[in-house]
Amino acid sequence: MxxxxxxxxxxxxxxxxxxxxxxxxxDNLPLPEYTKRDGRLNLAARLPNFFVRPDLGPKMYNxxxxxxxxxxxxxxxxxxxxxxxxxxxxxxxxxxQGDGDQDQGQ
Numbered sequence: 001m002x003x004x005x006x007x008x009x010x011x012x013x014x015x016x017x018x019x020x021x022x023x024x025x026x027d028n029l030p031l032p033e034y035t036k037r038d039g040r041l042n043l044a045a046r047l048p049n050f051f052v053r054p055d056l057g058p059k060m061y062n063x064x065x066x067x068x069x070x071x072x073x074x075x076x077x078x079x080x081x082x083x084x085x086x087x088x089x090x091x092x093x094x095x096x097q098g099d100g101d102q103d104q105g106q
Contacts, residue, residue: 005062
């Protein structure tokens with residue numbers, strides 16, 4: 001089973017919902033002049049007020065990890081076309097190696 005969380009938060013602004021995490025994410029985006037909401041080269045942020053402004057995000061799309069080799073034959077995101085530009089961040093979380101008793105001995 002593949003579990004997904006798409007387009008989160010659905011109606012709220014990420015900045016209002018999680019201000020500390022929003023600031024951390026914005027501070028670490030690549031090409032900040034393009035990707036930050038107030039970036040000098042972010043054209044969507046410079047649209048006149050009579051245009052409908054796009055949601056500049058960020059939005060999260062999460063998928064539950066796959067462990068077995070057999071599961072890796074199945075993708076977690078279908079091929080699609082984004083209506084606007086996007087910055088995608090893929091995070092890998094591995095299975096820890098060792099006996100797991102490292103913290104107990106200290």
